[in-house]
Amino acid sequence: MDANEIKKVVAEGSVLSCSGAIHACKKSNLRLELNANSGIYELKGKLHKDETALFKNLCPSLGCDYNQLIQFVFNSKPNTPLGHVKKTFVAQSTNFDRNYRASSGGLVKEVLLDLLENKEIDSAISVMKTGPLVHEPRIITTADEIESMPTSIYHMLDYTKMIPLLENQNHKKMALVCVPWQLDDVYPYISKMRPELKSKIVITIGLLFGWYFTHKSIDALCCYYNINKNELDDIQYRGKGRVGKIRFIFRDGKVKEYPRFNSQSKAASERYYTTKGFLTYVNTHNMLADIVVGDDHTVEGSLSKTGTNLVVVRTERGMVTINSMIANQRIKAIPVENDKLVESQKRERLYGDMAYSYSQFLRDIGEFGPVYQVPNKKYALQLNKSLLRKFHHKYQQRYKMQIAVKIYPYIIHKEN
Numbered sequence: 001m002d003a004n005e006i007k008k009v010v011a012e013g014s015v016l017s018c019s020g021a022i023h024a025c026k027k028s029n030l031r032l033e034l035n036a037n038s039g040i041y042e043l044k045g046k047l048h049k050d051e052t053a054l055f056k057n058l059c060p061s062l063g064c065d066y067n068q069l070i071q072f073v074f075n076s077k078p079n080t081p082l083g084h085v086k087k088t089f090v091a092q093s094t095n096f097d098r099n100y101r102a103s104s105g106g107l108v109k110e111v112l113l114d115l116l117e118n119k120e121i122d123s124a125i126s127v128m129k130t131g132p133l134v135h136e137p138r139i140i141t142t143a144d145e146i147e148s149m150p151t152s153i154y155h156m157l158d159y160t161k162m163i164p165l166l167e168n169q170n171h172k173k174m175a176l177v178c179v180p181w182q183l184d185d186v187y188p189y190i191s192k193m194r195p196e197l198k199s200k201i202v203i204t205i206g207l208l209f210g211w212y213f214t215h216k217s218i219d220a221l222c223c224y225y226n227i228n229k230n231e232l233d234d235i236q237y238r239g240k241g242r243v244g245k246i247r248f249i250f251r252d253g254k255v256k257e258y259p260r261f262n263s264q265s266k267a268a269s270e271r272y273y274t275t276k277g278f279l280t281y282v283n284t285h286n287m288l289a290d291i292v293v294g295d296d297h298t299v300e301g302s303l304s305k306t307g308t309n310l311v312v313v314r315t316e317r318g319m320v321t322i323n324s325m326i327a328n329q330r331i332k333a334i335p336v337e338n339d340k341l342v343e344s345q346k347r348e349r350l351y352g353d354m355a356y357s358y359s360q361f362l363r364d365i366g367e368f369g370p371v372y373q374v375p376n377k378k379y380a381l382q383l384n385k386s387l388l389r390k391f392h393h394k395y396q397q398r399y400k401m402q403i404a405v406k407i408y409p410y411i412i413h414k415e416n
Contacts, residue, residue: 001052001056001062002049002052003046003047003048003049003052005368006043006047006052006055006056006059006062007042007043007047008368009061009062009368010032010041010042010043011035011038011040011042011043012040012276012368013038013040013156013214013275013276013277014061014275014276014277014280014368014370015043015059015061015062015277016060016061016181016184016212016275016277016278016281017060017061017159017162017181017182017184017185018032018043018055018058018059018061018160018185019159019160019161019162019163019182019185019186019189020058020059020163020185020186020188020189020193021054021055021056021058021059021189022043022055022160023160023163023164023189024051024054024055024058024189024193025047025048025051025054025055026051027048027050027051028045028046028047028048028051028055029045029046030043030044030045030047031043031044031045031160032044032158032160034156034158034215036215037403038214038216038403039156039214039215039216039217039218039219039402039403040156040214040215040275041156041158057188057192058188058189058192058193059185060181060184060185060188061181061184061277061370062370063370063371063372064184064188064370064372064373065372065373066184066282066283066287066288066372066373066374066375067373067374067375068373069184069187069188069191069288070083070084070287070288070375072187072191073187073288074314074315078287078375080338080375081351081375081376081378081379082285082287082341082350082375082376083285083287083288083314083375084287084314084315085312085313085314085338086313086314086315086316086318086319087313087319087322087335088310088311088312088313088335088336088337088338088340088341089310089311089313089322089333089334089335089336090296090298090308090309090310090311090333090334090336090340091107091308091309091311091322091331091332091333091334092106092107092304092307092308092309092331092332093106093107093109093110093330093331094329094330094331094332095110095330098110098147099307100307101151106309107293107309107311107331108149108177108205108207108293109146109147109149110325110330110331111175111203111205111291111293111321111325112124112126112140112146112175112177112205113143113146113330114321114324114325114328114330115175115202115203115321116142116143116146117143118324120173120202120203121173121174121175121202121203122141122171122172122173122174123139123140123141123171123173123174123175124139124140124141124146124174124175124176124177125137125138125139125140125162125165125166125174125175125176125177125178126138126140126149126177127149127150127153127157127159127177128140128145128148128149128150129150129234132232132233132234132251133218133229133232133233133234133235135150135153135157136157136158136159136161137159137161137162137165137182138161138165139165139168139171141171149177150234150236151236151237151238152237152238153237154211154212154213154217154237154269155212155213155214155215155217155218155235156212156213156214156215156275159181159182159185162182162185162186163185163186163189166186166197166200166201167194167197171200172200173200173202174200174201174202175201175202175203175204175205176201176203176204176205177205177207178204178205178206178207178286178289179206179207179209179286180206180207180209180281180283180284180285180286180287180288180289181277181281181283183204183206183286183288183289184283184288187288202317203290203291203317203318203321204288204289204290204291205289205290205291205292205293206286206288206289206290206291206292206293207286207292207293207294208284208285208286208292208293208294208295208310208345209284209286209294210284210295210345210349211269211274211278212274212275212277212278212281213269213273213274213275214273214274214275214402216273216402216403217268217269217273218235219402220267220268220273220402221235221246221248221264221265221268224264224265224267224268225248225256225258225264227248227256231250231251231252232248232249232250232251233249233250233251234249235247235248235249236249237260238260245257245258245259245260246258246259246260246265272394272395272398272399272402273398273402276395279354279355279358279395280355280358280359280362280369280370281355282352282355282356282372282374282376282377283372283374284345284349284350285312285341285345285350287314287374287375289314290313290314290315290317290318290321291311291312291313291314291318291321291322292311292312292313292314293309293310293311294309294310294344294345295307295309295310295344296308296309296310296344297310297343297344297345298310298336298340298343298344299343310340310341310344310345311333312338312341348381350376351376351379351380351381352374352376352377352380353380353381353382353383354383355380356372356377356380356382357380357381357382357383357388358383358388358391358392359371359372361385361388361389361392362392365392
């Protein structure tokens with residue numbers, strides 16, 4: 001794969017995060033830039049020929065051996081096909097307001113607040129709002145900053161600043177709050193370029209992830225609800241109860257709210273807005289994190305008015321933190337069987353049925369499809385090629401429509 005091919009793969013949305021690769025390629029002076037027409041971040045700058053191999057080796061979306069990464073992170077082989085699992089809980093914050101604002105338990109903020117108050121960390125890296133419709137990794141050091149962390153963000157972000165923040169010399173004990181592909185990005189860089197950085201990471205809090213959309217989904221929402229995108233300051237996809245609402249926050253301070261599951265909102269979040277990299281992604285369950293937190297979609301979780309978290313603890317460090325929060329009455333946590341993860345997140349997603357099958361289909365027709373080595377791979381079911389061919393045709397058709405004029409009413413009419 002040469003430099004032009006790498007740029008093409010990034011431009012089509014097949015790369016979820018490449019902070020380590022961009023940061024390591026010093027000769028190339030690379031950056032990501034959002035293409036407003038495609039809704040996808042593109043790689044800008046000239047990738048130096050001497051650094052092409054380095055970029056490829058450090059960019060996990062171009063292919064990744066998770067078995068090696070798991071060994072590097074945990075110093076042992078995983079005990080389940082879905083990674084290391086110490087214990088699984090259903091949990092929620094005992095602070096009603098924090099729980100209600102989060103829509104799904106409020107565990108991430110509780111973990112960080114507990115660690116900060118106990119002086120186990122001096123800082124954390126988390127995605128924060130930095131401008132109108134812009135969210136980027138930032139270092140946070142105070143309880144107020146933790147409380148201001150955003151709820152779920154479903155559209156593409158630029159994670160380029162992740163590695164430079166981790167290398168910051170002023171912070172020695174850090175927690176990382178990451179979607180799966182951020183940790184996929186961080187650990188290859190650490191293992192191959194800066195192994196001493198591993199000791200700075202006290203704990204990693206990973207998010208289970210179900211969707212990742214191009215910015216065309218924002219355009220669609222604005223079209224459906226007759227909103228001027230240029231007047232928007234932020235979109236909040238969750239909050240105010242278990243299901244929550246989509247909240248449009250305008251630069252003049254006004255707020256509009258709409259149901260998450262009406263026809264307009266559902267049409268703007270259907271899978272043809274999903275990035276190609278996410279369609280071929282096999283680690284939505286965040287195998288490299290100490291504690292994994294996600295929505296609880298089990299039958300029991302549906303009974304909660306404020307929302308509960310499904311929590312997978314992968315390490316002893318994670319168990320110490322969970323037990324501390326239970327002892328300090330920050331959270332209520334009920335141990336559950338590990339198969340609750342499958343019930344909540346669905347088998348086909350956790351074991352990568354679509355991701356592995358679609359990646360192979362893309363390779364078979366001469367397009368880019370990543371090759372991943374993952375503990376769950378041998379359990380994945382192969383999908384029918386005719387179904388994959390039909391999906392691929394429709395995905396390409398929808399993508400062309402998304403960058404055309406007046407396509408959103410057509411999609412909502414056809415899909416709903």
